[in-house]
Amino acid sequence: MSDDIRTLTTRLAEEPSSLAFLELAESLRQRGKLDAAYKVARGGLGRYPGLADAHDLMARILSDRGDLAGAFDAWSDALRLDPLRTGALKGIAFLYFRAGDVAAAIAHLERASEADPDDPSIHQALARVRRESTAAAPPPDTAPAPAPISPPAAPAPDSPFTAGVEDERGVLLVDANGMRLAGELSADDGSEAGDRVAAQLAGVSREAARATRLLGLGTWQSIAVESPGAHLILTAPTSETVLLVTRDASFPMARVGLIADRAARTARSWLEQVG
Structure with missing residues (x-):
């Protein structure tokens, strides 16, 4: 056992609530001792579930162990706690x-x-x-066949989400004035609540940008909300729109974030078509 690992192990044993587990687990990971690193990180994460550093560390360990799905969830948790965490953004980009x-x-x-x-x-x-x-893109044909006469381009669909992977209900696209552009949202009694929620979201993007600027946090990327009844992600596909994705609380927040990422890309493409 190297001196630094021995020192960190002793410190953690003497102070189990210290943050020494971060450095110890990372040192073990870098030496290829992934099982030991995982145990140390898991213990620290149990004590500090709200620490983005701990989730980021766990993601790196899980990625090295080949558990890419677990790494994705851990990096997503890190981003939920710290949306501007570059290590987590790079990790998810790699995945x-x-x-x-x-x-x-x-x-x-x-x-x-x-x-x-x-x-x-x-x-x-x-x-x-x-x-x-x-x-990786296929090279163009050197002698292309004559192109058939194309039919007129189809108009943009009424909603960007109906033909997508995810169901439209629970995804809401709103403009800066609080007008619903696409998507559906239901209240607890099953009634349509999209327009009412859209009106409440008016100005959210501007207020979020103002708050992050005043706090020196840079550009806001997304807002995640966990409640007993639902998990929600708020993001901005464009500077003039806001996208709300909501799912039952049984959905892992990482999956809701993935749905929101896909829906935001779909919304941007649709807005370019209709714009």
């Missing part, structure tokens, strides 16, 4: 890239770049993802 979702990988790296524009590793990762995605 998206491995899964073949280049657009989502680039989106998360761009968010990381906005949060820390001076980090060269983010720019290098962005360049690599873009380069490899371009290299």
Whole structure:
């Protein structure tokens, strides 16, 4: 056992509530002792469930162990606690890239770049993802066949979400004036509540931007709310719109965040069509 690990182990044994577990688990991870690192990180996370550093650390360990789904959930939890955490944004971007979702990988790296524009590793990762995605694209045909006459372009759908992977209900797209643009939301009694909620969301994006600017937190990316009855994610597909995604509290918050990411991309594409 190296001196630093021995020292950290002793400190943690003497003060179980200290944050020494972060450094100890990371040292064990870097030495390839993943099982030991996992046990230390799990113990620390149990004591500090609201610490983004602990979730970020657990995600790195799980990723090294090959548990990519667990790593995704842990990094999502870190982002829920600290939306501008670049390590978590880079980690999720890596997982998206491995899964073949280049657009989502680039989106998360761009968010990381906005949060820390001076980090060269983010720019290098962005360049690599873009380069490899371009290299993987099939080359154009050298002798293309005559193109058939195309029918007139279909109009943009009334809602961006009906044809998507996720159900439209529980996803609400609102403009800056509180007008519902797309999506549906139901009250507890089953009645439609989309327009009422949309009106309440008017100005939320501006207020969030104002609050984060006053606090020196940079650009706001998303707001996550956990309640006994539901999990909610609020994000801004564009500077003039707000997207609300809500799911039952039984849904893991990480999955709600993934739904929100996909819905935001779909909404941006739809807004470009109808705009």
